Amino acid sequence: xxxxxxxQKVKKQQALQQEFQSIAKRQKPKPPLLRNVCVxxxxxxxxxxxxxxxxxxxxxxxFSAEDAGSPTVATLILIAAVLxxxxxxxxxxxxxxxGAAVPVxxxxxxxxxxxxxxxxxxxxxxxxxxxxxxxxxxxxxxxVTAFVVGIIKACLR
Amino acid sequence: xxxYLTxxxxxxxxxxxxxxxFDLTTLTPAHVLTLFVIxxxxxxxVGLxxxxxxxxxxGATVPIxxFGHQLxxxxxxxxxxxxxxxxxAGIFDLSSAGITAAIIFGFVVSLIFNPKG
Amino acid sequence: MARRKCGAQTLVFHSAPKIMSAAxxxxxxEGEGPLGxxxxxxxxxxxxxxxxxxxxxxxxxxxxxxxxxxKGGLTAEQVDFLLAGDLLNQIISCNFAARDLGIPFxxxxxxxxxxxxxxxxxxxxxxAGFATHTLAAVSSHYGTSxxxxxxxxxxxxxxxxxxxxxxxxxxxxxxxxAAQAGxxxxxTHFTIGRVLDLGIKDPYDMxxxxxxxxxxxxxxxxxxxxxxxxxxxxxxxxxLASVGRNIMLELMDLAGIDIHANYDDCGCRIxxxxxxxxxxxxxxxxxxxxxxxxxxxxxxxxxxxQRVLVIATxxxxxxxxxxxxxxxxxxxxxxxxxxxxxxxQTGNG
Numbered sequence: 001x002x003x004x005x006x007x008q009k010v011k012k013q014q015a016l017q018q019e020f021q022s023i024a025k026r027q028k029p030k031p032p033l034l035r036n037v038c039v040x041x042x043x044x045x046x047x048x049x050x051x052x053x054x055x056x057x058x059x060x061x062x063f064s065a066e067d068a069g070s071p072t073v074a075t076l077i078l079i080a081a082v083l084x085x086x087x088x089x090x091x092x093x094x095x096x097x098x099g100a101a102v103p104v105x106x107x108x109x110x111x112x113x114x115x116x117x118x119x120x121x122x123x124x125x126x127x128x129x130x131x132x133x134x135x136x137x138x139x140x141x142x143x144v145t146a147f148v149v150g151i152i153k154a155c156l157r
Numbered sequence: 158x159x160x161y162l163t164x165x166x167x168x169x170x171x172x173x174x175x176x177x178x179f180d181l182t183t184l185t186p187a188h189v190l191t192l193f194v195i196x197x198x199x200x201x202x203v204g205l206x207x208x209x210x211x212x213x214x215x216g217a218t219v220p221i222x223x224f225g226h227q228l229x230x231x232x233x234x235x236x237x238x239x240x241x242x243x244x245x246a247g248i249f250d251l252s253s254a255g256i257t258a259a260i261i262f263g264f265v266v267s268l269i270f271n272p273k274g
Numbered sequence: 275m276a277r278r279k280c281g282a283q284t285l286v287f288h289s290a291p292k293i294m295s296a297a298x299x300x301x302x303x304e305g306e307g308p309l310g311x312x313x314x315x316x317x318x319x320x321x322x323x324x325x326x327x328x329x330x331x332x333x334x335x336x337x338x339x340x341x342x343x344x345k346g347g348l349t350a351e352q353v354d355f356l357l358a359g360d361l362l363n364q365i366i367s368c369n370f371a372a373r374d375l376g377i378p379f380x381x382x383x384x385x386x387x388x389x390x391x392x393x394x395x396x397x398x399x400x401x402a403g404f405a406t407h408t409l410a411a412v413s414s415h416y417g418t419s420x421x422x423x424x425x426x427x428x429x430x431x432x433x434x435x436x437x438x439x440x441x442x443x444x445x446x447x448x449x450x451x452a453a454q455a456g457x458x459x460x461x462t463h464f465t466i467g468r469v470l471d472l473g474i475k476d477p478y479d480m481x482x483x484x485x486x487x488x489x490x491x492x493x494x495x496x497x498x499x500x501x502x503x504x505x506x507x508x509x510x511x512x513x514l515a516s517v518g519r520n521i522m523l524e525l526m527d528l529a530g531i532d533i534h535a536n537y538d539d540c541g542c543r544i545x546x547x548x549x550x551x552x553x554x555x556x557x558x559x560x561x562x563x564x565x566x567x568x569x570x571x572x573x574x575x576x577x578x579x580q581r582v583l584v585i586a587t588x589x590x591x592x593x594x595x596x597x598x599x600x601x602x603x604x605x606x607x608x609x610x611x612x613x614x615x616x617x618x619q620t621g622n623g
Binding site for chain 2: 031033036037038040041042043044045046047048049050051052053054055065066069070071072073074076077078081082084085086087097098099101102103104105106107108111112113114115116117119127131134135137138139141142143145146147149150151152153154
Binding site: 016017019020021023024027028029031032036084085087089090092093094095096097098100101106109110112113114116117118120134 | 325326327328421425426427428429430431432433434435436472473474479482485486517520521524525528551554
């Protein structure tokens, strides 16, 4: 085909694609933004309140306010792990979106759900190898950030 | 540190911001959470996250942003005590509980339960 | 001699290969849906005592095939060829089911268009005289496709309203050249589709990704056969679901072809989107298969439908292509089912 016919074909294709994209965009149902944001706020806030209560509990056991942080996080992770195992956390997640994903309970759910799902491939190659398939980026980029910040601080000294 | 009210207000706000990103952008949850960890780390590095923790308590320590904060603080504390090599050695000092708990409980739960689909 | 191919993409089966028998096996959600009574077997849960989702899907396919055979009064040894497809990497459901069935086997991959692909090819082999009996089968499963394409099933992610729910199930059809007594449904045409990609990137937006291919194949089919939409009692797409269905209607309106009166989609029919947590509707190979073989054949037998066009649609992405930033190509294949009286041939040209 001659170059000008090729060009025409490409142009036609692009026009078709643009028209289709606008149809697809128009037909795509919009997520209920207000409802989603409010529910995420409420559920996320509630999980933090629960965390606050757990933290207060540990201070009554003798932990200082700062030291209570570790057992609090561990407790929340345990709760999320069990809820994931019971098949409840995914329901909470569908309901609350970021309200369930952003707290550390969401991190726990991503690790536990992967471990659960891939246990069919065995403890080593399934559970062991794929446990962090969802949570990996958080670990990697958190570490990279800490390293970069640390190096910058070291240079500024 | 913090109160029930401030924990709810700040923690909820962080989640609400993430939800806006989920619904209004093409970023996946993995991208948004990674972004939040980085933001937490950067805020920690410039000294803004610790005051937030004092104000909001669990509202700042429970969201995933706190993980970035813990990693940065781990690096910085080792930097103080052991110099630049501390940046490598200390990153996981403060977040050890969270990572260990996730691995251990993930492993145990996978032994006991099965996915329901 | 009558032409065996009309137009550019449509095969004509003058011998009218007949669907001798068919069987459908589904999961609990499909069994609770509006077409629940049309299916042969409903599993109580997604595992049904098997050791993995994959093992359950395999068992569903084997059961569908075995049931189709017993309904048709044939043994596996009497079937010339098995053509089957599913959604999993390396189509393991079909491969392992075929291993246990022992029928000479061709594995196919058309994503969710595999139903039309397998039935069309099965009919082709019979019509061309290469086989007397062939079996077409497909399967899909919510658990297997979630863990392969998206996330672990217990992951608390929030799905957008336009996402779809993979149908758990399997459908198998036994195709024969042998004359059948009484009413039977024959496969008379098979339009093989082209792959189209109009730039959809969102893997949850499959209906939009596949609709252009469906529209293209439908137009091609009508052009090749010289037919109009009103020549069909029902035009069904495989799994565009509610969003893709609306896009399909708009695309056909743009093409100047009115299908509003007799068009529907299997993904919209298999679930009750109000009562069941299925978002935009059903998807998966089994969607088109069980709706066609369970519900449509029944309606045809009851004389509610005489001639049906089924356009199974497939989204040809993989998790890898999505991660590498590619868009989603779609394909759609069409088959025509026509009710005939025992022994009669259809008079099409």
